[in-house]
Amino acid sequence: MTAVPSPAQKTAENAQAANGLNVFQYTGASRASERVRMAVQRNLDAVPELFPFRAVSVTRSYRDSEGLPLATRRAMMFERIMAEQPVVIQDGELIVGMKTPKPHGSPVYPEINCQWYQRDLDTLASRDNTPFLVSEETKRILREEVFPYWPGRTVFDRIAEQVNEQMWAADRRGVVYHYFTSRSIGHINVAYDKILSRGVVGIRAEVAAAMAGLNEADPQAHDKRLLLEGIDRSLAALVVFAERYAAEARRLAAAETDARRRAELTEIARICSKVPEQPAATFHEALQAFHFTQLALHLETNGHAVGPGRFDQYIFPFYRADIDAGRITPDQAQELLDLLWVKLDEITLAKNSGESDTSSSYPEFQNLNIGGLTADGHDATNAVSYMCLTALEHVKLPQPQLSAQISTRSPQRFLLRCCELLKYGMGMPAMFNADTIVLGLVNRGKTLAEARRYGSINGCVATTCDGRDRMASSGYFNLAKCLELALNDGRDRRDGEQIGPRTGDPRQFSRFEDVIAAFETQVRHFVDLKVRYDDIVRAAYAEHLPVPVTSALIDDCIATATDWHAGGARYNIATISGVGIGTVADALSGIRTHVFETERFSMADLVQALDDDFTGHEILHQTLVNRTPHYGNDDAAADALALLAQRIFCDAVESHRDCQGARYWVDLLPTTAHIALGRLTAATPDGRRAGHWLSEGISPVQGHDRKGPTAVARSVGRIDHARCNGNLLNMKISPQVLRTPADLQKLAALIRGYFDTGGHHVQFNVVDEALLRQAQERPAEFRNLLVRVAGYSDFFVLLSRDIQEEIIARTAHEL
């Protein structure tokens, strides 16, 4: 079996595709069209910028609607955004619609948290992580029209008045990182299939039916009616937005001298007049309806990670219908798909300065899934799955994040094609184990058929079910800091402040179990604290921020007339992201080996060394680093400590439900929080010095894995993956392992072998250190160098220096 089909094979496969068969439609390393390349270049040249338009619409609407019911006010707000948002069709576009007048622009969401924009407005353009240009005109508009209205009126105000100092201190000191202070809950993959197949008209009919079914005896009937009316008005507003694009396309067509472009603009006008109001009938209509939906969700609120989900599954029927009818050629369809990729890449968001550290990225975590399983458990790959890979190859942009779901039933050629794309060093597609996704989702309450058909990756590596879920990923939890506290009687080692429970003088610990018990107590304490914070937040968004568009597209919000923020989804879960499990495993292994097994050092020696950040304790320090069995080397005893840390964390987290009754679950993903939280963590007994980054995801401590990728895979496979809502494993490999078809087969075998252990996810940074150093020295030449950061890829030269260093330090698995 080879990875690269011959031209004859390609022709045969294209011919089959053209016949409408569900087959591998391989376009190989074909080039993007001139139109696509122009669009890509436009994004590469775009400078991230803050725009005031949404904020002005929202502020005026809120001001004008005071006194009205909140559900009505939110619908009015969305109507106003849709009516006033600048409408821009860029040169050569076939898929239209913009979140801001230029690519890579961010709107402002003052109703959630206005304070941070005010605080950061003058530094936003110059900050280290993800700067945004702010024009003087934008500053003026925001300061005059927007900022004065919001004091005391934002969601954050409601949160801030309830969160106590203990909760803030835990955040400030890096034990936890609280989400939702400036962004709503998000983490949604909506039911795109619903809007494509039924159109806004179909969903409004669903709303009407729900309204008709309201029981007037229900004391909440009035509220429910208001909520359904809000959904209905918001859906109607989305049609207005599309119609404004149709009008703009007609205007441009009238002025267009080039006949070909005029015809394209006329077609765009026709499509925007039709979708998303009516069901889509063609591939082009489906992509356009999808994009309008994506924009609506991004303009309604600023929730984290709005993901396309199982894109190939709901787009394929439109592709096939067009091919069957001879309406489109595979090349034309590929160009449209490429253009959609560019549109998704336009979307970004300015985050507040704290979050820009823990989640350092311009990309907005739009996770697009391909492959996986059907409801019956069969392989789900189709022609669009392969076209998505080719779109990535053509545009080479960081968004959408492409995730390939590989099951035991996935065709080898699909996996090989995924491996082939890794040679570009973009870290995409990320590889996910569909069988583990299904197992985990069923464990978290989904039906088997839903888990297979809608089971999807959202954000970095978290699992969700498209169109029926609320997965409130609630922030980060620093496991290494909990160990620090356990080894210092609950005091922050950096200044001695008592922030955790007193768990005893560590110098008196006489058994390894004493260390574990203290660690568990600290973990449980801060999980409790985190959950209490989350409850405040969950209630604040439920009470103060209805999201009618989101609710329209997540079952069963309409049927139960309950807003998505208020728990209207069919399934509701909450998750907390554990950070530093590798650090904790190696630290525990160091203590067990050198204090309690060989007794080379005493607990007092160790505590003193930690107090001194290892300065003057070189023998102890080097012994911890070099003579400790480390997680990540296929050493069952060391790996068992990672599993133990996971079990302690999972037991603590899973014992909770949030105020809406949602069960809590763990995921082990850091985004870039392992760097931000590492800065706030004192020395740890894995030999890590104070302030240094923590291990990321479930990857071994950087540089502690010394036996290569198979050993890493087997070690990491010992984590209980199905019990987590998502685990992240980074591997960096050199381009040399991807040269020949035999190389690709070996990489595919590595992935299959890892997934055989039950591993959830692996992503590859295929770059070498020399190249990255060059990129640091001459960033201008490496503007397009994409690397995998955490659950996403970003341009290397745009990352801050310490994140660049961290990527370089990840052990390179050389040939």
Add this chain to the structure above:
Amino acid sequence: MNPRCAESRDVPTALIWDIKQYALHDGPGIRTTVFFKGCPLRCAWCCNPESQSFAPEMIWMAENCIGCGQCVQVCPHQAIAVVSGAVHIDAGRCDGCGRCSDNCPGGALQTMGRAYSIDRLMEEVLKDEGFFWRSGGGLTLSGGEPLAQADFARHLLERYKQETHGHTAVETCGQADPETVTALLPVVDLWLYDLKHIDPATHRRGTGADNRRILKNARTICEAGAALVPRIPLIPGFNDDHPSLAALAAFAAALPGVGEVHLMPYHRLGHPKYARLNRPYPFGDRRPSTPAAIEAARRIFADAGLKAGIGG
């Protein structure tokens, strides 16, 4: 222990200096390569000098040494001295027990060569069994010279074959008794077979031994129908001239069933290891093979009808 392989209890141990998982160039697929210590040849260019001696050896890496002196204290044979910051090991006293390296905080001291039983080695080898199966890979024995510890090697391969039915390969210099080679034939799926020079005298000059047994064993293996890929190190000034390579190509092409060779360009990555062993580097200042020389060599083998892979 596999009861069918009762013999393994009678075979004591082998001296192993490294075990490498995820080996991608020692045969098909993903493999684990076991490096036996001790080699009958003394190639002047050897890039693994720590593999040559049949006894355990200590290496000292100055860059990792923190100068704590713990090695001196723990050595039961008073074999270690620190002289002006450098660790010296008296090879006469050292028995390779490894206590110093086990206690070395910086990992500056390493014991090259540990005794492994078959059971212990199988434990290591089977760790990646799942990856062997997924990739069509398996177990490779390398060296030093695995045929120099032939009984152990044969028992290990038999055991591996019995338990996994997986693929086996041996990297060998071929300097072994003909009976040794014959005995291994049933359990070796692929021979990666070093050929360094056709002329016996030149061979002796470069490696310390002439090549008659080596060439004969190669023929024996191929005539038995086993898969063999000659591996030719391209050594500047030793065998990279046209007549030497042409002679090697002619020999290889005449071996029944051989259609492919691996050319291994000379590199100097082993150079620092000599210093760590406190030995002079016998091959001096030779320069690595140039791309032009590699291409010229490839053409010579192509002219003989052989496909030449570069670097194995």
